Amino acid sequence: MAEILLSYKDGKYFERTDAGAAFEASAPLRAEIVNLLAKQSLGVTALANRLDRYKGQISEACKKMHEDGVLDRNKDKTYCLMSSRRTV
Numbered sequence: 001m002a003e004i005l006l007s008y009k010d011g012k013y014f015e016r017t018d019a020g021a022a023f024e025a026s027a028p029l030r031a032e033i034v035n036l037l038a039k040q041s042l043g044v045t046a047l048a049n050r051l052d053r054y055k056g057q058i059s060e061a062c063k064k065m066h067e068d069g070v071l072d073r074n075k076d077k078t079y080c081l082m083s084s085r086r087t088v
Contacts (some may be wrong), residue, residue, distance in 0.1 A: 029053070029061050030070075032079065037071065041078040 032051050036042060042061060048055045062079050065071040071079045 027061075029057065030065060033058065033065070033079075034070065035059055035080050037079055041074055041076075041080040043076075043078045047079075 016030050029051075033047060036047060036050060042050070044055050047053075047062070048058045051058065062071055066073060066079070069082055072082050073079055
């Protein structure tokens with residue numbers, strides 16, 4: 001059975017379909033990272049700058065998501081979503 005994630009805004013419910021929706025409630029930082037990586041591969045420094053977070057926070061979150069099979073690492077040390085692996 002598939003799970004549908006809903007959000008409520010301006011008096012209406014809508015289905016969450018963004019890449020990070022599954023992480024939003026339990027791991028908001030991971031959700032932000034996944035949403036950025038859904039658009040392009042990025043390294044830890046670029047992710048930290050875009051999210052205004054410390055590199056250590058981003059590195060730990062990416063490492064854990066890599067171990068969990070959510071992210072993959074490209075040859076140039078950038079991260080990407082497992083389903084959109086690129087050989088760079």
